Each structure stands twice: as structure tokens, then as C-alpha cells.
Amino acid sequence: MLSKDAIKLYVLGLSLLGLTAWVFFRENRMDWTDYQAEFKEFVTEKFGAERAAQVPTGIQQIWVKDLDRVDRCITCHQAVEWKGLETAPEPYRTHPKEILEKHPLTAYGCTSCHGGQGFSTILPDAHGNVEHWEEPVLGAEVSEAYLIKNSKALMEMNCNSCHRYDRETKGMDYINTAKKLVEQKDCRACHTINGRGGIIGPDLTFEGEKPTEQFDYGRLTGRHSVFAWQVAHFQNPKMVSPDSVMPNFGFSSQDAQALALLVMSWRKEPIPANYISGVQLRDVPTQEEIEKEKRMLEGEGAFFVQNKCFICHSVTSLGVDSAAKIGPDLSDAVTDVQSRFGRTLDDFLMEPTGTMSVVLATQIPLTTEQRQQAIALLKVAYQRKLEQQIKNASPSPMPTGK
Amino acid sequence: MATELISETKTRSTLLVMLRDKLRLKPAWEKLTWTWRPETKREAGDAIVRNFVLHWFPAKVSLESLSWGYSFWLGTISAVLFLILTITGGVLMFLYVPSVERAYLSVKDLEFSTSYGWFLRGLHRIGAHLMVAVVFLHMVRVFLTGAFKNGRKAVGQNRPLNWIIGVALLLITLLLSFTGYLLPWDQLAYWAITVGTNIASSAPVFGEPTRFILLGGTTIEQATLIRFYVLHCFVLPLATLWLVSYHMWRVRKDGGLACVEKRYEEAKKEERPAIASKTYSLLGITGGTAVDVRNVMVDDEKDKVPSSPYLTVRLAVVTLATLVASIVLTLIVKAPLEEAANPAVTPNPAKAPWYFLWLQELVTITTFTIGGFTINGALIGGIILPGVLVLAAVLWPYFDKSPVSSIGRWFPKERKWQNRIFLLIIVAILILTFIGTFMRGPFWEIYMPWQEWEQTPRKF
Structure with a gap:
């Protein structure tokens, strides 16, 4: 009885060894290992051994967290971003470049456009024409089945x-x-x-x-x-x-x-x-704000609106109204600059100091002509202000009594 | 010279021990590795006597117990399968994520990118299915051989209790498999659990609350997944481990496998004088009032062989054979993984796990309409009938009045009718399972195995 059992033990032990070897072999000889080896040979032939040495081995994937996608297509389709393999046979062909520029692989992966099963590293499962996978690769195979002329149409x-x-x-x-x-x-x-x-x-x-x-x-x-x-x-x-x-x-x-x-x-x-194309993800000005800006652009103070001075400064006398009013009203800049800096407006605008020097050096680069134009306009603005003051000061017609 | 050396070291070590005892010092490593030390020899002896692992096997074992044809070693195979499941499951716990968002993806990763993931998952899955089948067959074997019956009036023998523990273990095995079924979070999992828990909810009074507690709500969602996961990986395996240990300990307590009973019967017939001199009751080792315990002695040398190597080698053979068979099946059978779970799409047909399909069939059969009145089969077929079956199984040993001579034999004449009734139930369950698994097609219509199902619609 013992010797018979011993024989069984040996036979089973050997079969277990054999099975272990089989499992090991199967794990290390997947579809993709063959494709990667072939690609290496292909690159060696075409570009030399040095280039071939750079070809990565093992499962490759693109993980697009935003789209919750893991695409392992590039495990076999290794040439997707290579130059010079535009006419090579699949799976070693370069992807058309123009579309990738707008849809980079890292942001979109492969399957979000092509379909297929990104998880898979086995050919039939990856191309997705298998049971329990409803998103096959939308290419030639499916197109032919439905007699669609353009094989890229389904995509x-x-x-x-x-x-x-x-x-x-x-x-x-x-x-x-x-x-x-x-x-x-x-x-x-x-x-x-x-x-x-x-x-x-x-x-x-x-x-x-x-x-x-x-x-x-x-x-x-x-x-x-x-x-x-x-x-x-x-x-x-x-x-x-x-x-x-x-x-x-x-x-x-x-x-x-x-x-x-x-x-x-x-x-x-x-x-x-x-x-999503066409969806605006930014602060859009209200209709009211847009109209106000438009009105100001048509008025005498258009220059200050065009050159974004009005973001900080109002020029009330020219009808320019700043929402923020960070800086002083420029209507009386002619006198105000004099009292603040002890310099004339002309002098100050040509060689500004303080905040204005930073603004004009970085955000609003004005040419000399533009500065002169600004000076001239500010003088007009001062003129207008004085006129308006006189107008307001003059006695208004007496209200008729009841 | 040599003896001198030995005595010298002896004295030295005795001195050290004395010093250590005096100072109540223990070596650091002892403190870390061994927290308990017997104070007396009696305590030390008790510890050995109570140790389960040391008493797993008897010193000697009868040849019948070792035979392939009596027990088919089904209990051992179940235990080996449990071991395989524990090891593969332990590794899978590192790789699987029990969240609704990630569960399905992590199983896909196992299948396609984790090293040996496909093998781990396949082996775990095959092992689980095999365990359900083998535990069931084990129960069938025990019933058919009347192995749940007490034989000679031996001390502490209580085979019916062990049978009940066995029934509990079968139920736990089913629950283990059922909870594991949900974890891949694919359509198969989702709808099998839907069907299963819907059947459970039709029990009166307790049905709905049971379902609510099991699901952690009214729908199968994250709460359900984590509950099933904890049950599957922690609660149920622990319960199994504990019950299996007790189950095995009881086998020894009950005097070994039931097939040895007939030896005692034969020995009785030989009318050898019983040795009637032991006074166990006085020593307080056994209950009862009789001072004189008569025992029929079986000649150990004639009928038994040493457990090592006879039992241990066979155990190794069974373990290896189970492992080899499971691996071969893993390599042959593809582990399915359907689309990700989608509560909005019910697959047609939606089936419970295969071992519950006889219940689903029973539910179908017991659902019928008389006039305008429909009888819901879920209560009769899904709760009452299986409930009655489990209750009958638990109580059966207490109503089995067949003679002791029928114990531990296949198909004894004395238990002819019992076995016929039992087999009838088993065959009915198997037929219903077969119909449910292979013959129910879309809209739960009967399809013959050679009939083709309607084409499954696809997107493209």
C-alpha cells in the first residue's frame, strides 16, 4: 500500500511541477511579448540597434484619470508616437499626427475615440469583438460588416x-x-x-x-x-x-x-x-457690462477703454467709468499729478514713477505717440471738467411755485 | 572524558537555571515568543492533551479508514480546497478593491495586467465551485453510509452533533461562495445576488429585515459590497476555520470514521472476554456511575497501521491530487467576467449562482395562477421547502433507528428506504439544478440543450 501511494505521490508531484511550468510559460508568453519582440526586430532593421534598444518592454499603459480609462493598447501598438513609421503595417504604424496634436494621448488615451477594451492585453479581448464587451474597436472590421464605405466613420x-x-x-x-x-x-x-x-x-x-x-x-x-x-x-x-x-x-x-x-x-x-467642446468654463461678462463697455468705446474716452486704463481709473468728464476705481479719477490729472508728484503731466507720463512705472512697463506698454495722445486727451478731459463745473455752478432756472 | 564533559555542562546549565529561577529572569526571546509556561506537570500534561494540532491524527489508524472507496476522502478534499482558497484569497485581498467604482476595474486588472492575476483568480474561483460540490458530496457520502450514527456505547461519542456541524458547514460554504459571487461587480454578480436576496426576502416577518441587513439598504450598492466583502474575507472564513477544527476534533472524539464500528461488532461476535477492570469513572475521566467499564478491545497490532507514514502519505496524495485537479481546471475553464454591474439592465435570463438554481427552479414551479389568484413561489419554493430540507437533515439522525450493524457501510439493507428517500431528494435537486443551469433561456423558457437560444443582441 505504501509503495503504491508513493508512486501516486511521485506522479502527482511531477504533474504539479509540469503544471507550474505551464503556468509560468503562459504568464510569460502572452500575445504582446511576441509583438514587442517583432517590433524590436522591425526597428533594428529600419533604424538600427541603438534605436531598438530604446523600445520599452513589458505592459505599457496610458492612464487617463479624468476619463477613468486605462488603455494598454500601446503595449502592442508601440509606434503610435514614433516618427517615420507612417506607412508601416499595423500594429507598428505611427498615428496620424494632426489629430494627436489636439487630442494628446495622455489626456484622451486610445479607447475614448477608437473604442475597444483598454484593460486587455490579449488581442481579441482588446479589440473588443468578444462576449460581454459592447465597445469594439470601431474600425475596418465593424465597418465591413455594415458595408460602411468610410472605415473611420463609425469612430x-x-x-x-x-x-x-x-x-x-x-x-x-x-x-x-x-x-x-x-x-x-x-x-x-x-x-x-x-x-x-x-x-x-x-x-x-x-x-x-x-x-x-x-x-x-x-x-x-x-x-x-x-x-x-x-x-x-x-x-x-x-x-x-x-x-x-x-x-x-x-x-x-x-x-x-x-x-x-x-x-x-x-x-x-x-x-x-x-x-466637452463648446462649453465655456470662464467668467463671462453680463450683458449690462458688455453694453456699458461698448458705450464707452464710442465716446470721447475710447482711448482709455481700449488701452485698459479704465480698469483702475475713471475719466468721468469723458464718460469713462471704472468698475474698480483703484486709481484716482483722471479728469483732473493735469492738476492732480502736479500736486501729487510735483511734476507736470507730460513729464510724468513720459517717465512715470511708482505704480504707474510698473503698469506701463509690464501690462500696458504704450508707445511714445500713444503717451502723447494720452497727454493730449487728459488735457481735453480737464477742459471738459472745468466746463462741466461752470455749467453746474450757473444758477438753474427757478422752479415754478405751485 | 566525554561523560565528564557532559556532566560539567550539565552542572553549569543547572546552575544557570537555578540562578535564573532565583532571579525570576527569563531570556528575552522566551518572553517574546512564549507567553505561557505551565506551572505544574499536570498543567503541562493537560496542555498536550488539549492541543488540537497534536491530536489531529491518532497514533494508529485502521486500514478501512484509509481506504479510497469508503470515504473518497471528500472531507479532506474540502479542507484542502479551503486551504487553497485561503491562500489565493489572502493574495487577492492585496489586489482587489471593494469599492463600487474600482471593484470591476481591479478584477479586469487581475485578468489582464497583474502578474499571475488570471491564475490566482481562476484558481480561487474553481476552488470555490469545487468546494461547494465536494462539501455537498461529502454530506451525501456520510448520509448514505449512515456515518452520523453512534455505534458502540463509547465515551463521549456524539456523531449526530458532528452531522449537524457538517450541515452548518455546508450552509457556511454556500454563504462563502455566495458572498464571493458579488465581489467582481459585473452583471453576473449583481443579478445573481439580486435573485438570491430576493428569494431570501420572501420569508415571512424576517425576510425583508434580513435582506435589508444583508444589503445594508434596499438596493445592492456600496454598503452591500463592503458587507459581503467583510463577510467573505473575515467573518465566514473564521467561522469555517473554527467549525472545521471542531468537526475534525469530533471525528476523533467519536472514535474515528464510522467504518471502524463494524470491527467492534465483529470483535463482539468473537466473544473475547471483555476486560472489565478499568475504573475511569472513579478517576473522574468519564461520566456515569458504573465503576466497571466494559470495553471490547480490538487488537491494535492486527487491524491498525501507524498513522505516519500510512495516513500522512495518503494525505499528501489527496492534497496534491486536489491541487493538481484544481490547477488543471483553472487552465481549462475560462473565468467569466461580464459587463460592469448595471442596475438598469437586467440580463435575460437572470440567474442565481448554480448551486441555488434548484431553488430558483422550485420558485418557478411553485409559482402558479389559479383563476385570478397568483401564488408566489418564493415563499414555498424559496423558503419553506429548503427550510424543511435543512430541518429534516438536522433531525434525521435522531429518527434513524436502524441497527448498529448498518453503520459505516455503503447501501446497507437495513437503511434501504432511508437511502432511497434521501437519494430521491438529491437526484431531484440535481435535476432541478441541471434544468436551471443548462435549460433555462431567455424569459426563463425551457430550451433543450440542442436548441439554440435567441441571438444575444449587441451594440454593433
Whole structure:
């Protein structure tokens, strides 16, 4: 009995050793190790061994904290930011440069535009055409399945997450067309979109959020997908849902695809406001403030408004009113400068001291001509002030008694 | 020369010890490593007698107890699986984040970027499923062999109690698996726990409060996740460890595995004169009033072998075999991870964990409509029926009046009807589990295994 057990023990021990080796091998021979080795060879051939030595090894990732994304795509797509591999085969091709300039990798990652599963370091899972992952890479593979001519068109759906409120965005032809169609056909007659529109049809503001299970695919031939449903529905609403009262607009298949992408882009996913195109994140002056500035620009004191003197100084006699009034009113600068600094206005403005020297040296650099212009205008301002004083001092007409 | 040296060192060390005792000094390392020191020899002896680890195995063990075919070593396998789960789980605790925001992402990281993360998670998952199955099979074995019955009137034997502890351990195993099911925070987890806790809530009076306490509210959210996490990683494993220790200690207290009982029966038949000279009761070691304790002696030399190496080697074989089998399954079976949990989207069909699917089936079967009146099956199928089954399991040993000769044997004639009823229940549970797992498709319709389900809709 003991010797038999001993044999079992040896056999099991050896199999455990074998399994350990297998686990070790599997851990250290992932898809990406092959791609990285191949890329190194590729770089050696093209640029020499020195360059190849700089290629990083191991899992690479871009962590975009703001978008809560971890994209490990660059583990295999190592050449994304390289120069000189623009025509190399994938996954070793350089990413088109222009778009990356406005959308740096560190701020956007890869999957926020391309789709796919950023976590993954295994090819099929990463490209996302797998069970339990609804955001595949929106490229050639999916485009071919839906006979879309432009293989980059699908990606516009993701672009529109941030460009949602643009009327038109450069390079987003499908979405631009769709947005125009929304205006032309006046979808808002029946549907509410972004808080504006009718109530005959369903609110479409978050149409892209509707789960796959909530569509009726019963009358759909071919692939059961939200995209297929939306396209079919745009082309013939009654065919997909017989009770629908939506008119058939006779959209071409390309228009229907564009509209499907647009409505599917209307999602609820949280995006930081600074990522959303067209959203102003700054203090905007009120209408009143804007009008006041406009009025002052048309008056005699326009110079002081244009050159931002009015931020600190009012020039009351010329109709310039500073909100802050940090400095003295410049209406009587002619006499005021004399009493404050013991110098003439002309002299002072040409070679200022104190605060004014700092302001004129850093924030408001005036040329000599501009300074002379200022001096002349300040003299006019003093003139006006005196005139106004005389006017106010003269007896006003007696009020007629009751 | 040599003896002189020894005696010299002896004197010296005795002197040192005396000095130390006089000064009541203890070496620093002793103070740090050993806080308790027996004051008397009796105390020291007691400490050895009470030590569980030292008495885990008997000095000698009968050959039947060691056989593969009697017990299939299912209890041992369960313990080994628990060990595997504890070790892998311990490492996973460093890598998993129990927060609604990060839980799913940390499991994705395990799967794709943590070194050996896929293996750890896979092994932990397979180990958990195996443990549920093996603990269940262990219970089936114990019932079918009548191993919950007391045999000879031995001192302190109480096998029914150990059976009840076993039932408790099965329930805790299910709870351990159930609490672990939620942690990945994917759709599978979220909806399995929804179904499971909804069934629990249909219990009268206590149902809703139980669900509320378990979830930490009315919906499965962060409060639920952290509760399940603490239960899964701390409370339940600790309870298991404690109960398993007691369970094993009881096996020894009950005189070993039930299969040895028949030896005592045979020995009785041989009518060897019983040795009737021991007076344990006087010594206060045993209860009862009889001074004369008659004992049937079984010839140790003839029937038993030393535990070491016979038992220890087999234990090593079972441990290795369990480990090898778990690893092989880990490498073959892919651990699923669905979409992140989404309370707004109910998967179709939404299923409880597989070991609760027989309950979900029972709920379906017991839900029916008479006229305009619908009977909710959750109470009957989800609470009353399983409750009755657990209660029956607990009480069964006390109603089992089959003779002692049926103990520790597979399919004894004397327990034919008991075993038939038990097997009927087991087979019913297995069939319902099979239907629930493999035959329930969208809208909880029956699909034959060869019938294709409706195409699962996708986004693209």
C-alpha cells in the first residue's frame, strides 16, 4: 500500500511541477511579448540597434484619470508616437499626427475615440469583438460588416461624446451630415433633444444609453444589434416598429447610418466639462457690462477703454467709468499729478514713477505717440471738467411755485 | 572524558537555571515568543492533551479508514480546497478593491495586467465551485453510509452533533461562495445576488429585515459590497476555520470514521472476554456511575497501521491530487467576467449562482395562477421547502433507528428506504439544478440543450 501511494505521490508531484511550468510559460508568453519582440526586430532593421534598444518592454499603459480609462493598447501598438513609421503595417504604424496634436494621448488615451477594451492585453479581448464587451474597436472590421464605405466613420460616434454640442466639427462628416438632417427635417417637432423639442416621440437626449435588450429585433433580418436596428428604423420606421407614427423620410443608407451614429452618440457617460467642446468654463461678462463697455468705446474716452486704463481709473468728464476705481479719477490729472508728484503731466507720463512705472512697463506698454495722445486727451478731459463745473455752478432756472 | 564533559555542562546549565529561577529572569526571546509556561506537570500534561494540532491524527489508524472507496476522502478534499482558497484569497485581498467604482476595474486588472492575476483568480474561483460540490458530496457520502450514527456505547461519542456541524458547514460554504459571487461587480454578480436576496426576502416577518441587513439598504450598492466583502474575507472564513477544527476534533472524539464500528461488532461476535477492570469513572475521566467499564478491545497490532507514514502519505496524495485537479481546471475553464454591474439592465435570463438554481427552479414551479389568484413561489419554493430540507437533515439522525450493524457501510439493507428517500431528494435537486443551469433561456423558457437560444443582441 505504501509503495503504491508513493508512486501516486511521485506522479502527482511531477504533474504539479509540469503544471507550474505551464503556468509560468503562459504568464510569460502572452500575445504582446511576441509583438514587442517583432517590433524590436522591425526597428533594428529600419533604424538600427541603438534605436531598438530604446523600445520599452513589458505592459505599457496610458492612464487617463479624468476619463477613468486605462488603455494598454500601446503595449502592442508601440509606434503610435514614433516618427517615420507612417506607412508601416499595423500594429507598428505611427498615428496620424494632426489629430494627436489636439487630442494628446495622455489626456484622451486610445479607447475614448477608437473604442475597444483598454484593460486587455490579449488581442481579441482588446479589440473588443468578444462576449460581454459592447465597445469594439470601431474600425475596418465593424465597418465591413455594415458595408460602411468610410472605415473611420463609425469612430465619429465616440468623437461626438465631447463634440456633442458643436454645430459642425472638422473631420466628422457623417455626424455633421446627421446634425444638419436633424435641423432640416426638424426632428425636434416631435422629439426632445437636449431639453428642447416636442413630446410626440420619445426624448432622444440619452438615446445612446438605451440598453441593447430594450430594442425589439423581431422584424429585423440579419445581425441583431442596436446599430442595425437604428439604421433600419431610420430607413423605414414602420417596418421595424409597426405602431410607430414616425414618417418615412426616405433617407439614403448613408444618411441613415449617419443618423444612427448620431443618436447612439447621445450617451450619459460622465465626461469632465473641460473635455466637452463648446462649453465655456470662464467668467463671462453680463450683458449690462458688455453694453456699458461698448458705450464707452464710442465716446470721447475710447482711448482709455481700449488701452485698459479704465480698469483702475475713471475719466468721468469723458464718460469713462471704472468698475474698480483703484486709481484716482483722471479728469483732473493735469492738476492732480502736479500736486501729487510735483511734476507736470507730460513729464510724468513720459517717465512715470511708482505704480504707474510698473503698469506701463509690464501690462500696458504704450508707445511714445500713444503717451502723447494720452497727454493730449487728459488735457481735453480737464477742459471738459472745468466746463462741466461752470455749467453746474450757473444758477438753474427757478422752479415754478405751485 | 566525554561523560565528564557532559556532566560539567550539565552542572553549569543547572546552575544557570537555578540562578535564573532565583532571579525570576527569563531570556528575552522566551518572553517574546512564549507567553505561557505551565506551572505544574499536570498543567503541562493537560496542555498536550488539549492541543488540537497534536491530536489531529491518532497514533494508529485502521486500514478501512484509509481506504479510497469508503470515504473518497471528500472531507479532506474540502479542507484542502479551503486551504487553497485561503491562500489565493489572502493574495487577492492585496489586489482587489471593494469599492463600487474600482471593484470591476481591479478584477479586469487581475485578468489582464497583474502578474499571475488570471491564475490566482481562476484558481480561487474553481476552488470555490469545487468546494461547494465536494462539501455537498461529502454530506451525501456520510448520509448514505449512515456515518452520523453512534455505534458502540463509547465515551463521549456524539456523531449526530458532528452531522449537524457538517450541515452548518455546508450552509457556511454556500454563504462563502455566495458572498464571493458579488465581489467582481459585473452583471453576473449583481443579478445573481439580486435573485438570491430576493428569494431570501420572501420569508415571512424576517425576510425583508434580513435582506435589508444583508444589503445594508434596499438596493445592492456600496454598503452591500463592503458587507459581503467583510463577510467573505473575515467573518465566514473564521467561522469555517473554527467549525472545521471542531468537526475534525469530533471525528476523533467519536472514535474515528464510522467504518471502524463494524470491527467492534465483529470483535463482539468473537466473544473475547471483555476486560472489565478499568475504573475511569472513579478517576473522574468519564461520566456515569458504573465503576466497571466494559470495553471490547480490538487488537491494535492486527487491524491498525501507524498513522505516519500510512495516513500522512495518503494525505499528501489527496492534497496534491486536489491541487493538481484544481490547477488543471483553472487552465481549462475560462473565468467569466461580464459587463460592469448595471442596475438598469437586467440580463435575460437572470440567474442565481448554480448551486441555488434548484431553488430558483422550485420558485418557478411553485409559482402558479389559479383563476385570478397568483401564488408566489418564493415563499414555498424559496423558503419553506429548503427550510424543511435543512430541518429534516438536522433531525434525521435522531429518527434513524436502524441497527448498529448498518453503520459505516455503503447501501446497507437495513437503511434501504432511508437511502432511497434521501437519494430521491438529491437526484431531484440535481435535476432541478441541471434544468436551471443548462435549460433555462431567455424569459426563463425551457430550451433543450440542442436548441439554440435567441441571438444575444449587441451594440454593433
